[in-house]
Amino acid sequence: METRSKETELSWPGFTEPFNAMIQGASRGIGLAITRQLVEDSTIGHVLATCRNPNNASELQSLFEQNPRKLTIIGLDVAHEKNIATAADLAAHLTSQIRLLINCSGILQDGILSPEKKIEDVSSDTLQRYFQVNAFGPLLILKHFKKLLAPKDRVLIGNLSARVGSIGDNHLGGWYGYRASKAAQNMFTRGIAIEFQRKNPDFICVSLHPGTVKTALSEPFRDRINPAQLHRPEDAAMCLLKILSNSKPIDSGEFFAYDGTRIPW
Numbered sequence: 001m002e003t004r005s006k007e008t009e010l011s012w013p014g015f016t017e018p019f020n021a022m023i024q025g026a027s028r029g030i031g032l033a034i035t036r037q038l039v040e041d042s043t044i045g046h047v048l049a050t051c052r053n054p055n056n057a058s059e060l061q062s063l064f065e066q067n068p069r070k071l072t073i074i075g076l077d078v079a080h081e082k083n084i085a086t087a088a089d090l091a092a093h094l095t096s097q098i099r100l101l102i103n104c105s106g107i108l109q110d111g112i113l114s115p116e117k118k119i120e121d122v123s124s125d126t127l128q129r130y131f132q133v134n135a136f137g138p139l140l141i142l143k144h145f146k147k148l149l150a151p152k153d154r155v156l157i158g159n160l161s162a163r164v165g166s167i168g169d170n171h172l173g174g175w176y177g178y179r180a181s182k183a184a185q186n187m188f189t190r191g192i193a194i195e196f197q198r199k200n201p202d203f204i205c206v207s208l209h210p211g212t213v214k215t216a217l218s219e220p221f222r223d224r225i226n227p228a229q230l231h232r233p234e235d236a237a238m239c240l241l242k243i244l245s246n247s248k249p250i251d252s253g254e255f256f257a258y259d260g261t262r263i264p265w
Helices: 029-040 058-066 081-094 124-148 176-197 219-224 233-245
Strands: 019-024 044-051 071-075 098-103 155-160 203-209 255-257
Touching (some): 019 029, 029 044, 058 071, 071 081, 081 124, 124 176, 155 176, 176 203
Parallel strands (some): 019 098
16 A cells, blocks of 8 residues: 655644544545545544445455555445444444544436436436435435444544535536535534534534536536546545545634635525
8 A cells, every 4th residue: 555645644633642533435436535544544543434235345345455544444325324323333333432533425317317408308217316315325324323432522524515516606507416415415504503602512414515526426427527627536535634624613614625624505
């Protein structure tokens, strides 16, 4: 494994000793890139990585084989609350308090889903799928993994969102299900930030827009994007981790782009 250069090392203000992290949706794309960087980070004591099908996550399994003492993988499907609850109970036996949690899972299209171009394309089934993964999933993660979060110390939560989930920044229309589910996710992020800070003033929960990243999610739409605006997963991961590491309590509940700028709700 390559050694991290000093130029790319992260600092974690407010953390005085190695701390534990959890990445939900760690098997590919940005989630896998974030997991790799955290495993290499000497400030991180242990990384809990979750994904829907660990047995099929070859790159994540390879990372585990290289770092069996620092990385733990468990199965978790954000579309099923019972599965989330079971995963949280298992995690409680495998790791101690978590102080960094990043929700990376999201869905834009698959064999059934495809972003709607007009209202005639909208259906209740596809809307439910978008909301189940993109909005309900991260919220239910916090519900069931709350017991693993440090109750008083500095805690950082990052929910991967998307600029198209901004109501104020919507000038093109379309993509009803994806846009609305991400907007709902942003509202959930704000609600979590308010509730959790009442008991822990050092609790920070933010929505994060990673930009357009070279992943399977963006692949069908890359022909209309300037190549200069496409980011490698590794670069996007580092940008998002820097935002989280430098976040202050006053930032909790806000929506940030990968370059640190605030995005309107």
